[in-house]
Amino acid sequence: MSTNPIGIFDSGVGGTSIWKEVHQLLPHENTIYLADSRNAPYGPKGKQAIIDLSVKNTELLLSKGCKLIVVACNTATTNAIDYLRQHYEVPFIGIEPAIKPAALQTEHNAIGILATKGTLTSTLFSKTSELYANGKTVIEQDGKGIVELIESGELYSEAMRSLLESYLEPMLKVNIDYLVLGCTHYPYLIPVLQELLPQHVKIIDSGKAVAKQTKAVLERHGLLNTSTEKPKLKFYSNTDPKVMQSFLGDAFVAEYLEF
Structure with missing residues (x-):
C-alpha cells in the first residue's frame, strides 16, 4: 500500500502549485494529479455542486489506487472535505487560506x-x-x-x-x-x-504547510513510500492539457482524460 500513489485534485491547473510542494518534500512518492478544468472555477458553484464534483474526482482517484487524497482546492476543502472524510476511509488533506x-x-x-x-x-x-x-x-x-x-x-x-x-x-x-x-x-x-x-x-500561501501535513499523515498511517525507485508522476486534465503542460514544464507530461 505504501507504494500506491498520492491523489491530488483541483478545479484546474492551480493545484499544481500544491503538487510541486508535495513532490519537493516527498520526491519518492508516486502521484496522480487531476485538473477538473472543465468545471473551473468551483468558487461560484453551490455547496452541493462542489460536493458532487469532489466526489467524482475522489472516486476516480480511488479507482486508480490512491492511498491518500490532497484536496488541492480551497473551495472544495471548505465545502466538501467534511463530507469526503465521512464517506471514504482514505486520509484527506485539505487546504484553507493561511x-x-x-x-x-x-x-x-x-x-x-x-x-x-x-x-x-x-x-x-x-x-x-x-x-x-x-x-x-x-x-x-x-x-x-x-x-x-x-x-x-x-x-x-x-x-x-x-x-x-x-x-x-x-x-x-x-x-x-x-x-x-x-x-x-x-x-x-x-x-x-x-x-x-x-x-x-x-x-x-498554504503550499508548504500542506506538504508537511501530507508527510505527517503518511507517517502516522504507515503509508510513506520508502522505495528509491523513480516515481510515477501522472497529470490529467479533462480539457486541452497544453495549459497544464505550460505550468509543469518539459520535465513532466500532461495528458487528456475524460472525467
Missing part, C-alpha cells in the same frame, strides 16, 4: 485575503477568520475572473494585471502588510503581485 500566520504576524493589524467566492462565504473560512483575525482590519476580495484567465493561459496578460490592480486597491488603502492567497491558482500570480505591491507586503 489566515492564522498572517493575523499573528501583521504589524499594521491589516491583512488582505484574495480568494474565491466559494471560500470566502464558507463556514470554515468564517470560523478561522473569526478565531484568528478578530480585531484586525481584514479586506476580503473575491478574485472573480482570475481562475478563468489562468485556465485560458493569460497569466501575464494585461487583462490579468488590470484585474489585480483593481482588487488590490482597497487593500493598499488600509496599508496591509500581509496578503493571503486563498486559491491554489494564485501562487502563480506572485511575480505579478510583487510588482504591484509595496515591498513591505508579504505574500502567504
Whole structure:
C-alpha cells in the first residue's frame, strides 16, 4: 500500500502549485494529479455542486489506487472535505487560506485575503477568520475572473494585471502588510503581485504547510513510500492539457482524460 500513489485534485491547473510542494518534500512518492478544468472555477458553484464534483474526482482517484487524497482546492476543502472524510476511509488533506500566520504576524493589524467566492462565504473560512483575525482590519476580495484567465493561459496578460490592480486597491488603502492567497491558482500570480505591491507586503500561501501535513499523515498511517525507485508522476486534465503542460514544464507530461 505504501507504494500506491498520492491523489491530488483541483478545479484546474492551480493545484499544481500544491503538487510541486508535495513532490519537493516527498520526491519518492508516486502521484496522480487531476485538473477538473472543465468545471473551473468551483468558487461560484453551490455547496452541493462542489460536493458532487469532489466526489467524482475522489472516486476516480480511488479507482486508480490512491492511498491518500490532497484536496488541492480551497473551495472544495471548505465545502466538501467534511463530507469526503465521512464517506471514504482514505486520509484527506485539505487546504484553507493561511489566515492564522498572517493575523499573528501583521504589524499594521491589516491583512488582505484574495480568494474565491466559494471560500470566502464558507463556514470554515468564517470560523478561522473569526478565531484568528478578530480585531484586525481584514479586506476580503473575491478574485472573480482570475481562475478563468489562468485556465485560458493569460497569466501575464494585461487583462490579468488590470484585474489585480483593481482588487488590490482597497487593500493598499488600509496599508496591509500581509496578503493571503486563498486559491491554489494564485501562487502563480506572485511575480505579478510583487510588482504591484509595496515591498513591505508579504505574500502567504498554504503550499508548504500542506506538504508537511501530507508527510505527517503518511507517517502516522504507515503509508510513506520508502522505495528509491523513480516515481510515477501522472497529470490529467479533462480539457486541452497544453495549459497544464505550460505550468509543469518539459520535465513532466500532461495528458487528456475524460472525467
